[in-house]
Amino acid sequence: MKANNAETPDSSNGSDIFKWIVTFGLLAAAVVGNYLYGEMSVVIRAAGVVVLIAAALGVSATTTKGKAAIVFARESRMEVRKVVWPTRQETMQTTLIVLAVCIVMALVLWGIDGIMVRLVALATGV
Incomplete structure (x- = not known):
């Protein structure tokens, strides 16, 4: 340009x-x-x-x-x-990788949240 x-x-x-x-x-x-x-x-x-x-x-x-x-x-x-646009196979692989990482991170954050809720409940006696 x-x-x-x-x-x-x-x-x-x-x-x-x-x-x-x-x-x-x-x-x-x-x-x-x-x-x-x-x-x-x-x-x-x-x-x-x-x-x-x-x-x-x-x-x-x-x-x-x-x-x-x-x-x-x-x-x-x-x-x-x-x-240079990606091929269909590259797009599908990248999409699946992103989806897998999102699911894993959601499970990790869900686990951390559960642990923190239990720790707060233990500390406050609720």
Whole structure:
């Protein structure tokens, strides 16, 4: 991944601020519209919400931070493709080992708890 942490001087210009205001306005319109038009069909309201969210994502993608987020997502996808995933056998073996260790630790803690309860009862005379 790129190590581009330096922000450009125009990253907070007026255009980006306006775009973020429009983005949040669209999201607010989706929430308020869904509430105000509660008597309408659910399908129509859901379609309206989806359209408004898509528009908000489209507007936010044109900002400096939106473009950086898209680049980050693409680079992350490339990194995930490089991961060597375990085979089914390795996954099953690891799962069984974790399950066995959990059971053994539960039994050990149950035994320690039983011993401590008896010690406290012996010390307090209950």
